[in-house]
Amino acid sequence: MTGTFHHRQELLRREAEVQLRDRPLPSWQKRVLHRFAAERDNGWYPLLNQFAPHTPRQRPDLVLVGRMGVLVVLLREAEPDWEDSRAAFVWTAELLAGASIGSGMLSESVLRTVVVHPIEHTGRQGRSADHLAITEDELDRLLKRGERILTSDEALSLAKHLDSRTFDLTPIMWNSQRIPRQRGSVPEVLQEPVAPSARRPFRDWRYFLDDAQLGAVRRSYSGPAQISGPAGTGKTTLALHRLAYLARRGDGKLLYTAGLPLVPERAGKRFDQMAPELSGQIEFTSLHEWARGFLAGRGRSADVDDQEVRRAFDAVWSRDVVLHGFRNSREYWKDEVDRVIKGRGISTFDSYRSASRKGRGGQLPPEFRSHAWRFYCEYERELSERGVFDHNDVLKRALVELERRPLPRQYAGVVVDEAQELTLTGLRLAHAISGDGPDQLLLVGDGQQQVLAGGWRLSDAGISLHGRGEVLQHDYRNRGRVLERAGQVEAINRFDEGPSLPLNAALPVRGGGQVVEWHGLEQERALLCALLALDDDSSAAIITETEASAEHWLHVLREAGVKALPLAEWDGRDTTDTLVGTSLQAKGSEFRTVFLPAESAPPPGSREDRETHQRRRLVAMARAQDHLWLSHPH
Numbered sequence: 048m049t050g051t052f053h054h055r056q057e058l059l060r061r062e063a064e065v066q067l068r069d070r071p072l073p074s075w076q077k078r079v080l081h082r083f084a085a086e087r088d089n090g091w092y093p094l095l096n097q098f099a100p101h102t103p104r105q106r107p108d109l110v111l112v113g114r115m116g117v118l119v120v121l122l123r124e125a126e127p128d129w130e131d132s133r134a135a136f137v138w139t140a141e142l143l144a145g146a147s148i149g150s151g152m153l154s155e156s157v158l159r160t161v162v163v164h165p166i167e168h169t170g171r172q173g174r175s176a177d178h179l180a181i182t183e184d185e186l187d188r189l190l191k192r193g194e195r196i197l198t199s200d201e202a203l204s205l206a207k208h209l210d211s212r213t214f215d216l217t218p219i220m221w222n223s224q225r226i227p228r229q230r231g232s233v234p235e236v237l238q239e240p241v242a243p244s245a246r247r248p249f250r251d252w253r254y255f256l257d258d259a260q261l262g263a264v265r266r267s268y269s270g271p272a273q274i275s276g277p278a279g280t281g282k283t284t285l286a287l288h289r290l291a292y293l294a295r296r297g298d299g300k301l302l303y304t305a306g307l308p309l310v311p312e313r314a315g316k317r318f319d320q321m322a323p324e325l326s327g328q329i330e331f332t333s334l335h336e337w338a339r340g341f342l343a344g345r346g347r348s349a350d351v352d353d354q355e356v357r358r359a360f361d362a363v364w365s366r367d368v369v370l371h372g373f374r375n376s377r378e379y380w381k382d383e384v385d386r387v388i389k390g391r392g393i394s395t396f397d398s399y400r401s402a403s404r405k406g407r408g409g410q411l412p413p414e415f416r417s418h419a420w421r422f423y424c425e426y427e428r429e430l431s432e433r434g435v436f437d438h439n440d441v442l443k444r445a446l447v448e449l450e451r452r453p454l455p456r457q458y459a460g461v462v463v464d465e466a467q468e469l470t471l472t473g474l475r476l477a478h479a480i481s482g483d484g485p486d487q488l489l490l491v492g493d494g495q496q497q498v499l500a501g502g503w504r505l506s507d508a509g510i511s512l513h514g515r516g517e518v519l520q521h522d523y524r525n526r527g528r529v530l531e532r533a534g535q536v537e538a539i540n541r542f543d544e545g546p547s548l549p550l551n552a553a554l555p556v557r558g559g560g561q562v563v564e565w566h567g568l569e570q571e572r573a574l575l576c577a578l579l580a581l582d583d584d585s586s587a588a589i590i591t592e593t594e595a596s597a598e599h600w601l602h603v604l605r606e607a608g609v610k611a612l613p614l615a616e617w618d619g620r621d622t623t624d625t626l627v628g629t630s631l632q633a634k635g636s637e638f639r640t641v642f643l644p645a646e647s648a649p650p651p652g653s654r655e656d657r658e659t660h661q662r663r664r665l666v667a668m669a670r671a672q673d674h675l676w677l678s679h680p681h
């Protein structure tokens with residue numbers, strides 16, 4: 048078979064020689080092209096630039112499409128400029144925009160720029176942030192090694208798509224009207240089965256950005272900018288692509304941070320899948336972690352003893368008699384201290400008396416403001432007597448330290464995801480890290496998904512958008528029925544910064560989906576049956592409102608022998624375990640199937656509790672891609 052295989056390759060090579068005979072290409076480039084053409088039977092489709100060898104500097108000489116992806120090939124004697132190799136990549140990516148494969152779309156991750164040099168080239172070789180540089184004798188590295196990320200049909204449809212989109216690329220050794228059958232001589236190693244794209248998890252990142260997303264990725268913003276849009280519209284996706292775009296420009300380190308823990312780590316994992324070669328240029332960390340690391344770097348201790356902080360608060364709460372009378376909720380007063388007083392950086396009673404309590408609903412009568420202030424002062428005293436500080440103090444200290452002595456080298460750009468969850472101090476800190484320069488700060492968020500108390504105006508932090516905002520509308524995550532159901536949740540957006548859209552105005556990209564509304568007495572049994580009946584091992588999660596309920600379901604699953612993982616411990620990696628956690632812990636994630644069991648917690652009393660409850664419910668439902676299982680109290 049090997050003999051036949053080589054014979055066949057030799058025939059193809061000769062056929063290519065004939066086809067390229069009249070092209071005035073240097074002989075080394077011809078050798079490379081013959082080699083590529085000889086791979087036709089192995090499912091590679093070459094498209095040659097019609098101007099080659101006088102290809103414009105910023106265009107590829109050749110695009111090669113195969114099961115290992117789309118190669119943007121530059122045949123160059125010398126190392127191309129960074130801008131040229133990037134421009135060739137972008138040009139090809141733009142041609143591919145809108146190309147679909149099976150049920151999915153493509154992402155930049157299938158594209159790779161490769162610079163091929165003549166054999167005698169002695170300059171830089173190997174992988175750079177932007178491309179792989181090899182010499183002509185190393186072509187096997189491209190053609191034989193590497194992960195197969197497309198099926199043969201997908202590769203063919205992409206090659207055809209490219210052929211139909213431009214006259215600049217001409218198929219060589221294949222014709223989009225008449226595709227030669229692949230021969231039986233294909234080595235077995237190339238015939239490994241590839242899961243049909245329909246069954247691949249949608250989060251594979253095999254898609255290109257839509258026009259609105261792509262525009263925002265590339266736009267040059269003269270100052271801070273904002274991306275908003277309902278759940279599932281690709282805000283994080285866009286932010287990550289923008290980071291990749293900025294990283295490729297190579298102006299320095301970038302920061303992705305968020306107003307919530309877990310989110311940056313999961314985003315980092317997504318980024319690794321998308322552009323692993325750029326991961327080293329971007330720091331993924333929560334704002335609190337960033338502040339702790341920064342203070343530690345300045346020789347200042349910043350470790351928070353959560354238990355001691357809790358004890359300090361509980362000591363004050365247990366002595367209180369007045370605030371209980373206004374609202375008997377520890378969480379409410381904890382939020383007042385954390386998210387309003389400390390979160391807004393209020394340091395005198397006078398400023399608290401007149402402070403906006405944005406996002407807190409209901410008025411707090413003046414006498415209660417003074418009690419709340421006294422409560423706060425006692426809490427501060429408790430903290431200092433115990434020799435500890437809380438998370439707000441860490442952010443505040445970092446902010447003060449940064450104002451005292453700015454970063455020696457600024458980030459080339461800062462993305463703040465889930466921005467609606469930041470406190471005002473958090474926002475000020477993010478702004479102090481990024482500065483106001485062009486492309487320095489990108490705020491990403493959706494007020495309808497705000498799950499933590501509080502709020503602010505950008506102007507409170509001295510940030511001005513001047514219309515630099517984009518609103519996304521196409522929901523790529525939730526199938527039609529899931530989106531319709533989640534959109535019915537009355538989740539009020541109290542976060543009125545910049546333009547926004549509610550979930551029920553989002554346009555589903557994928558129809559169908561399934562919503563089960565379960566009513567009955569034996570919820571545990573029903574949920575377990577539905578979980579076990581899932582026809583595949585794609586991702587599933589049980590999302591609850593309270594941590595106690597999450598604990599309960601973890602226990603139920605484990606008792607039933609179902610492998611379960613707490614969402615709080617999950618970093619975003621693929622897993623076949625069922626994930627269990629609260630809607631807060633589910634932020635920045637998505638699952639094929641989501642279960643929302645009914646909970647026995649007392650119904651929320653105050654208006655703001657009810658609103659928060661509804662927003663959390665929306666967040667939970669909007670994590671579901673295809674199936675949503677809702678249980679209703681009997």
Ligand SMILES: Nc1ncnc2c1ncn2[C@@H]1O[C@H](COP(=O)(O)OP(=O)(O)OP(=O)(O)O)[C@@H](O)[C@H]1O
Nearest residue numbers: 250254255256257278279280281282283284523524
């Ligand atoms: N242009 C696109 N084509 C196909 N899929 C896309 C596109 N943009 C985003 N997606 C996919 O849609 C899903 C949701 O994207 P993403 O998590 O970025 O949304 P989001 O707006 O940040 O959501 P949320 O606000 O709920 O966190 C992801 O699976 C993402 O890969």
